[in-house]
Amino acid sequence: MSEQAGRREPDGVEALYAEAGQWHVNAGGETIHAKRMPGRWRRIKWLTASVWLIFFLGPYLRWDGRQAVLFDIPHRQYHLFGATVLPQDFWMLSLLLLFFAILLAVATALAGRVYCGFFCFQTVWTDVFTWIEERLEGAPAERRRLDRAPLGPRKVGLRAVKHLAWLAIGFLTGFSFVAWFVDAPTLWWTFFTGDASTAAYVAVALFTVGTYLLAGFLREQVCFWLCPYARIQGVMLDRTTLVPAYDERRGEPRGRLRKEAGGAVQGDCIDCHQCVAVCPTGVDIRAGQQEGCITCALCIDACDAVMDKVGRPRGLVRYASLDELEGRSTTPMRRRPRVWVYTTILATALAGILYGLASLDAIELKVLHERAPLFVRLADGSIQNKYTLKVLNKTGEDMQVRIRVDGPPGLMLVGADAPLLARHGEVTPATLFLRLSPAALADESLPVRFVAAGERASGETLRTERESVFIGP
Amino acid sequence: MAENDPFPGEDNTGHIWDGNLRELRNPPPRWWMLGLWASILFVVGYGILYPFWPTADGYTKGLLGWTQIEEYRRGVAQVEAVRAPFEERIRGLTAADILADPELTQYTVASSKVLFGDNCSACHGSGGQGNPGYPILADDYWQYGGTPAKLVESIGQGRQGSMPAHGEILSATEIDRLARFVTELKSGEPGAEDGWSLYRAKGCVACHGQEGDGVVVRLPNGDVITVGAPSFRNGIWRFAPGGYESARYTITHGVNQPGRPGSREAVMPDFGASGRLGEQEVKKLAVYVHQLGGGL
Numbered sequence: 023m024s025e026q027a028g029r030r031e032p033d034g035v036e037a038l039y040a041e042a043g044q045w046h047v048n049a050g051g052e053t054i055h056a057k058r059m060p061g062r063w064r065r066i067k068w069l070t071a072s073v074w075l076i077f078f079l080g081p082y083l084r085w086d087g088r089q090a091v092l093f094d095i096p097h098r099q100y101h102l103f104g105a106t107v108l109p110q111d112f113w114m115l116s117l118l119l120l121f122f123a124i125l126l127a128v129a130t131a132l133a134g135r136v137y138c139g140f141f142c143f144q145t146v147w148t149d150v151f152t153w154i155e156e157r158l159e160g161a162p163a164e165r166r167r168l169d170r171a172p173l174g175p176r177k178v179g180l181r182a183v184k185h186l187a188w189l190a191i192g193f194l195t196g197f198s199f200v201a202w203f204v205d206a207p208t209l210w211w212t213f214f215t216g217d218a219s220t221a222a223y224v225a226v227a228l229f230t231v232g233t234y235l236l237a238g239f240l241r242e243q244v245c246f247w248l249c250p251y252a253r254i255q256g257v258m259l260d261r262t263t264l265v266p267a268y269d270e271r272r273g274e275p276r277g278r279l280r281k282e283a284g285g286a287v288q289g290d291c292i293d294c295h296q297c298v299a300v301c302p303t304g305v306d307i308r309a310g311q312q313e314g315c316i317t318c319a320l321c322i323d324a325c326d327a328v329m330d331k332v333g334r335p336r337g338l339v340r341y342a343s344l345d346e347l348e349g350r351s352t353t354p355m356r357r358r359p360r361v362w363v364y365t366t367i368l369a370t371a372l373a374g375i376l377y378g379l380a381s382l383d384a385i386e387l388k389v390l391h392e393r394a395p396l397f398v399r400l401a402d403g404s405i406q407n408k409y410t411l412k413v414l415n416k417t418g419e420d421m422q423v424r425i426r427v428d429g430p431p432g433l434m435l436v437g438a439d440a441p442l443l444a445r446h447g448e449v450t451p452a453t454l455f456l457r458l459s460p461a462a463l464a465d466e467s468l469p470v471r472f473v474a475a476g477e478r479a480s481g482e483t484l485r486t487e488r489e490s491v492f493i494g495p
Numbered sequence: 496m497a498e499n500d501p502f503p504g505e506d507n508t509g510h511i512w513d514g515n516l517r518e519l520r521n522p523p524p525r526w527w528m529l530g531l532w533a534s535i536l537f538v539v540g541y542g543i544l545y546p547f548w549p550t551a552d553g554y555t556k557g558l559l560g561w562t563q564i565e566e567y568r569r570g571v572a573q574v575e576a577v578r579a580p581f582e583e584r585i586r587g588l589t590a591a592d593i594l595a596d597p598e599l600t601q602y603t604v605a606s607s608k609v610l611f612g613d614n615c616s617a618c619h620g621s622g623g624q625g626n627p628g629y630p631i632l633a634d635d636y637w638q639y640g641g642t643p644a645k646l647v648e649s650i651g652q653g654r655q656g657s658m659p660a661h662g663e664i665l666s667a668t669e670i671d672r673l674a675r676f677v678t679e680l681k682s683g684e685p686g687a688e689d690g691w692s693l694y695r696a697k698g699c700v701a702c703h704g705q706e707g708d709g710v711v712v713r714l715p716n717g718d719v720i721t722v723g724a725p726s727f728r729n730g731i732w733r734f735a736p737g738g739y740e741s742a743r744y745t746i747t748h749g750v751n752q753p754g755r756p757g758s759r760e761a762v763m764p765d766f767g768a769s770g771r772l773g774e775q776e777v778k779k780l781a782v783y784v785h786q787l788g789g790g791l
Binding site for chain 2: 443
C-alpha cells in the first residue's frame with residue numbers, strides 16, 4: 023500500500039476526479055424549483071407567451087358563416103378566412119415551411135434561442151405549470167420542503183389540486199388542437215355527448231397525457247435530451263450572436279460582498295447564485311453559453327435586481343455577443359450582409375405564399391398530353407394528339423364546364439361538344455383530341471392553350487386556362 | 496469492497512484498481528430506463544399477438560391471427576366495394592351505351608387501365624401506339640371495324656387475317672408492279688391504269704376492294720363489310736416498316752399461311768371465347784380501346 027501511495031499523482035488523476043465531480047449532468051435526478059422574480063424580461067416573457075392564446079381562441083373565429091380557420095381533413099379542404107386551399111395548392115406549404123425554417127435560423131443566428139426562451143410550447147407550458155405550482159405550494163424553498171415531507175392530508179390535498187389543474191390545462195390544450203380540425207362550437211357539444219370521432223378522443227387523450235407529462239414532469243429534460251433543435255443551435259450561433267451572457271471581465275474574480283473595504287481586488291459578481299436560482303433549466307450562466315441555456319433572459323432580471331441592491335451598474339449579465347464581451351469591434355445589425363440575405367429569403371417565401379393565396383382559382387385545369395403515342399396519323403391524313411384534361415372544381419357547387427382551345431388555324435377540337443359536369447370539390451377527368459392537317463403543321467411542336475369556363479349559380483363566370491403543345495411528325 | 500472504500504461520498508461502484516482508479520456510478524436517468532422496460536414489455540405483447548417466433552415447420556401465428564395476405568385481401572375488397580355500384584350499372588349495358596354516358600365512360604376508362612396493361616399493351620403498346628406488326632389502336636383506321644360492337648367482337652373472338660403467298664403464283668415483274676402500285680396508292684396518288692388492271696386481274700380486288708380501300712361491300716345505309724384486308728388509301732401500313740420492299744415481301748409470302756416459312760403473322764388471340772376474360776371485361780376493354788383516339 024505504501025508503494026502504491028508513493029505512485030499516486032495528486033495533480034493528475036485526482037484533478038480529473040475532482041473535475042468529474044463538478045461535471046453536473048442534469049439528467050432529471052432532482053426537480054428544479056426555479057425562483058420567480060419580477061423584472062423586464064419576465065414581463066416580456068409573459069407577453070410573448072400570450073401568443074399561444076391564439077391557439078386556444080383561434081378556432082372560435084367565424085368567417086362567412088363558418089369557422090375562419092378550419093383544417094377539414096375528411097373533405098381535404100383547408101379554409102383560411104376567405105380562401106379555400108386544396109391539396110393541389112400544397113406547394114404553398116413548402117414555402118410556408120421554408121419561411122418558418124429560415125425564420126428559426128435567422129432568429130437563432132441573430133439573437134440566439136429566442137424561440138426556445140420566449141415562444142416554445144415546452145417553455146411556455148412549463149412556465150404556466152410552475153406558476154400554478156408556486157401559487158399552490160409556495161416559493162421554491164417551501165416546495166422543496168413539501169417534496170421531502172411525508173404524505174399527509176395537506177400534501178395530498180395540495181398535490182391533488184395541482185395535478186388536476188395540470189390535467190385540465192392538458193385537456194384544454196388537446197381540445198383546442200382538435201378544434202382546428204372540426205367545427206369548434208359543435209365539438210363542445212359532440213365531445214361530451216360521445217358523438218365526436220374516435221380520432222378526436224384519441225388526440226385529446228394523447229395531448230392531455232403528453233402535456234401533463236412534458237410540462238409537469240419532464241420539463242427542462244425535454245430541452246436537454248429530447249429536442250433536436252436545442253442540439254443544432256450550437257452550429258447556428260457565432261461570435262456575433264446576441265445571447266444572455268455574463269460579463270466575465272467585469273465580474274471576475276467573483277466573491278462574497280464584504281462590508282469593509284480592503285482585501286483582495288474583487289469583480290462585480292458577488293457570487294449570490296441568484297442567476298442560477300431563477301434559471302428554469304438549472305444552468306449557471308456564468309459558465310458561458312451552453313446547451314442547457316434556452317436564452318430566456320430571466321437571469322438578467324435576477325442579476326440586475328442584485329446589482330441595483332449593491333449599488334453597481336446593471337448589465338453584469340446582459341444580452342451581448344461574444345465579440346462585445348471580448349472587447350472586439352461589433353457591426354450593427356443593419357450593416358451585416360447576413361441579415362440582408364436572410365431577410366431576402368424570408369421576403370421571397372412570404373411573397374410566394376401571398377401570391378399563391380391571392381391567385382387561387384375557383385376552378386383549375388390540368389392538361390396531360392398523351393405520350394404513347396405522341397401523335398397518330400388518321401385515315402384522312404390529319405394528325406391527332408390526345409389530351410387528358412383534369413378539371414378541379416373548388417367551389418361548393420357542381421358546375422357545367424365548357425372547354426375550348428386556342429391554337430394554330432385549322433386546329434379542330436374533338437370530344438368537347440357537350441359540357442363537362444365538374445362535381446364540387448373533385449377532379450373530373452376528360453379525354454379530348456386535337457386534329458390538324460399536316461399542311462397546317464408549321465412546326466414539330468405548336469403551342470396550344472386550353473380554356474375551361476363555367477358559370478356559377480350566381481351568374482359569375484369562372485375561367486381558367488392551361489398551356490400545352492400539339493406535336494406532329 | 497465498499498466497506499473499506501477510501502473515497503467515501505463519491506458514489507463509486509466499489510471497483511477500485513491500483514488504489515486510486517475507480518469506476519464511478521453514472522446510471523441512465525430513470526425515465527430512460529422506464530422506456531427501455533416499456534419497450535421490452537411491448538415486444539412481449541407483440542410476440543403474443545402477432546406472428547413472431549419461427550418454429551420447425553413455420554412460425555407462431557399470434558392471437559390476433561393477422562396475416563399479410565388477409566390485409567391485402569381486405570384492401571382488394573375495399574376497392575371492389577367502391578367499384579361495385581358502377582360494375583352493377585354497366586353489367587346490363589352495351590359498350591355503346593357506356594360510351595354515351597360520360598360518368599360511366601370515366602369509370603370504365605379509369606378501371607380498365609390495368610386490364611389493358613395486362614392483356615393488350617404487350618403487343619399494342621401502353622397507349623395503343625402499336626408496334627411493328629401490331630396495329631395502332633390510337634388512330635381511326637380499323638381493318639375489322641371501329642364501332643363499339645366491332646371492338647367487342649375483335650377482343651372477344653379474336654381476329655386472324657389471311658392472304659395467300661403469291662411468290663409462286665405471280666411473276667417477279669407482276670409482284671414488283673403491284674408492290675409499286677399499292678405504294679403509290681398509299682402516298683395519295685390516284686394510281687396508274689396498268690396498275691389498276693393488274694390489281695383487278697390478279698384478284699386483289701376480292702379482299703382489298705374495288706377502290707383499294709379494304710371495303711368489299713358498301714351497304715345502302717352507309718355500313719361497310721370488310722374481310723379484314725387493309726386499305727391502301729390512308730397511308731397507314733399494316734406491316735412495318737411499310738413501303739415498297741415491305742409490300743413486295745407481303746405479296747410474295749402472304750399472311751398467316753401455314754407451312755410457309757416467312758409468311759407474315761397477323762393473329763389477334765380471342766380473349767373472350769378462350770375464357771381469359773369475362774364478358775364484362777371484354778366490354779370494358781372495348782370502351783377503353785374506343786377512347787384511345789379513333790373509335791368510330
